[in-house]
Amino acid sequence: MSCERLQDVIVEFAAGTAREDEARELTAHLAQGCPVCAGRLAEAEAIGGQLALALPEVAPSPSVRARLMERIGADPRVVVPFPTERARGRAGRSPWLPAAVAAGIAAGIAAVAVYVPLARDRDALRAEMSRLDGDLRTAADTLRVLRSPAVQVVALAGGEPQPGARGRIFWDRARGEWRFYAAELRPPGPGRTYELWLIDDRNRKIPAGTFDVDARGEGELHVSLKVDAGTIVAAAVTDEPAGGVAQPTGSIQLVGAIQPVPSGG
Amino acid sequence: MTGSEGPEAAADELELIRAIASGDRAAFGSLYDRYAGTVMALCMRVLGDRAEAEEAVTDVFWQVWQQAGRFDLERGQPIAWLSTLARTRAIDRRRALARRRSVVVPQDDGEDPPRERLLSSSDPHAEAVSSEHGKRVRRALGSLAPDQRRAVEMNFFGGLSHQDIAAELGEPLGTIKTRIRAGLARMKESLGAAFEGGGAR
Numbered sequence: 255m256s257c258e259r260l261q262d263v264i265v266e267f268a269a270g271t272a273r274e275d276e277a278r279e280l281t282a283h284l285a286q287g288c289p290v291c292a293g294r295l296a297e298a299e300a301i302g303g304q305l306a307l308a309l310p311e312v313a314p315s316p317s318v319r320a321r322l323m324e325r326i327g328a329d330p331r332v333v334v335p336f337p338t339e340r341a342r343g344r345a346g347r348s349p350w351l352p353a354a355v356a357a358g359i360a361a362g363i364a365a366v367a368v369y370v371p372l373a374r375d376r377d378a379l380r381a382e383m384s385r386l387d388g389d390l391r392t393a394a395d396t397l398r399v400l401r402s403p404a405v406q407v408v409a410l411a412g413g414e415p416q417p418g419a420r421g422r423i424f425w426d427r428a429r430g431e432w433r434f435y436a437a438e439l440r441p442p443g444p445g446r447t448y449e450l451w452l453i454d455d456r457n458r459k460i461p462a463g464t465f466d467v468d469a470r471g472e473g474e475l476h477v478s479l480k481v482d483a484g485t486i487v488a489a490a491v492t493d494e495p496a497g498g499v500a501q502p503t504g505s506i507q508l509v510g511a512i513q514p515v516p517s518g519g
Numbered sequence: 520m521t522g523s524e525g526p527e528a529a530a531d532e533l534e535l536i537r538a539i540a541s542g543d544r545a546a547f548g549s550l551y552d553r554y555a556g557t558v559m560a561l562c563m564r565v566l567g568d569r570a571e572a573e574e575a576v577t578d579v580f581w582q583v584w585q586q587a588g589r590f591d592l593e594r595g596q597p598i599a600w601l602s603t604l605a606r607t608r609a610i611d612r613r614r615a616l617a618r619r620r621s622v623v624v625p626q627d628d629g630e631d632p633p634r635e636r637l638l639s640s641s642d643p644h645a646e647a648v649s650s651e652h653g654k655r656v657r658r659a660l661g662s663l664a665p666d667q668r669r670a671v672e673m674n675f676f677g678g679l680s681h682q683d684i685a686a687e688l689g690e691p692l693g694t695i696k697t698r699i700r701a702g703l704a705r706m707k708e709s710l711g712a713a714f715e716g717g718g719a720r
Binding site for chain 2: 261266300329
């Protein structure tokens with residue numbers, strides 16, 4: 255991606271509002287060592303930091319600090335004190351190597367230089383473990399639904415605006431849990447979102463939640479919704495104003511028939 | 520108290536980050552005491568709920584503890600890093616809440632953070648900004664053209680993306696991007712040396 259096009263992504267990154275795919279793109283670009291974008295990001299974050307200081311402070315409850323201190327107290331990090339010399343030169347301008355390594359070399363403490371990469375590896379591993387743990391929970395949860403003998407699979411096909419789009423619903427009728435997955439959907443336009451509907455045999459549309467799609471065109475929605483299972487005959491996705499609506503107003507992007515089954519089945 | 524009151528303080532803060540990276544818990548406590556109020560203020564703006572904002576504050580400072588060793592001193596001041604973390608964690612949490620809310624159906628009353636709070640371009644508590652530096656930033660913000668200020672605040676305080684802001688204000692996306700960029704450029708100019716080199720003065 256060009257540096258020019260990344261300018262607005264950089265602003266959104268500093269504001270915390272960049273989409274995940276944009277943030278990934280920017281991070282990858284920065285990792286290649288682009289000094290222009292690194293400079294722009296530093297500047298945007300500096301302004302973002304200054305803006306934050308304009309807000310009246312709000313004190314968190316003392317328990318927040320207490321919990322954090324307890325948590326870091328339990329963190330089995332090796333403590334290797336850095337040299338306590340004061341920072342040299344102008345803040346942020348000094349041509350320091352990353353702090354830890356520089357301090358380690360300056361003080362001739364090999365342990366520091368060894369510790370930092372280890373600590374970084376451990377941090378990276380910890381973050382990875384935490385991510386994997388989250389993924390595992392989601393996967394286990396999904397598997398639980400898929401395994402349920404009461405699960406019904408519904409295929410949705412693209413409507414006229416997006417004939418290539420596809421969707422699938424795994425409906426655990428006993429628990430009233432719906433797992434909906436969409437693929438090949440275009441991201442909704444600005445201020446728009448996608449909304450899933452269940453349609454009963456009297457053509458009533460029951461809103462089942464809104465979702466967005468990622469850069470790959472994939473989106474998902476997990477819904478707990480008890481309905482009279484015997485009456486639901488179709489599911490559809492429409493394009494609606496952001497936040498969703500109570501009754502569909504937009505065009506049908508995905509639609510699929512649901513084989514009715516007896517209540518409680 | 521508000522941090523970043525001068526070059527001395529700025530150098531101290533970088534020392535704090537280095538100390539935290541080495542596992543110094545007291546240094547962590549000092550950084551927390553200096554910035555928890557600002558981080559909380561940002562999280563409250565985005566989330567509008569005290570309990571949720573406190574969870575986000577916890578996420579932010581835990582991340583600081585874990586990643587201080589990766590903080591790039593050349594990237595700027597700790598407040599720049601902290602505020603980006605705060606905005607990102609708070610917005611993540613808001614998205615997760617929105618997803619959870621969409622699970623409860625029907626949910627007409629599933630409120631988003633109150634619109635007035637996100638859209639307000641004036642702050643009734645502005646006078647409560649205690650530090651001189653905070654007042655100065657506030658004045659710089661006040662010197663922006665009203666539409667620039669509104670867009671910058673919606674983005675940096677309300678946590679609305681450029682696209683959301685365009686939709687909310689019924690303006691073209693390009694106009695919003697231009698406004699925000701111009702607003703930030705003007706802020707930089709007004710604050711001048713205040714963040715030259717990332718430091719606050």
